[in-house]
Amino acid sequence: GQNIDQPTEMTATEGAIVQINCTYQTSGFNGLFWYQQHAGEAPTFLSYNVLDGLEEKGRFSSFLSRSKGYSYLLLKELQMKDSASYLCAVVDSNYQLIWGAGTKLIIKP
């Protein structure tokens, strides 16, 4: 079967750095997405990785290792507005999206 694992919940301090991990086992791989979802709102696109390595976009970076079936989202200089759920999703061999259950990130002052 296809499976995506993310921690259910993480807590971090304002101004700090946090790394949210995502491991996957899917039938084929055609890319990995990270979406951000604030409570009661729609998911919004953060990043897309299809090749190994680190993609940096401002305070957010996303890393991919296809050989390890592993990705992480790195958030720097945390702000209170970063409190949200972060969803990992993998594009499988049929170009279908497989979603993780999401990681709820709580930022404390």
Add this chain to the structure above:
Amino acid sequence: NAGVTQTPKFRVLKTGQSMTLLCAQDMNHEYMYWYRQDPGMGLRLIHYSVGEGTTAKGEVPDGYNVSRLKKQNFLLGLESAAPSQTSVYFCAGSRGSGANVLTFGAGSRLTVL
């Protein structure tokens, strides 16, 4: 530019009632999707469409029907609502298949009593 708009935002139904959720997009997306989101679970695909006049089943299609008569609209119908269909429903659109960025609607919270 409205993006992806879902109506209604909230609805309460009694078991056995029917209803339709409407998704409208003005982004010229070819692909449109209906997902449901339940606590502790990832987004689950109900039905999707790869273009006007086409529809296909997703992971959890039972109890739902869809239609895409016009490119900009994707309707999700519940013929006989059940409590298990209590969920938050999201419509999304994209330019192409799964490797394209999804733009989501704001969501529709449905409660079936």
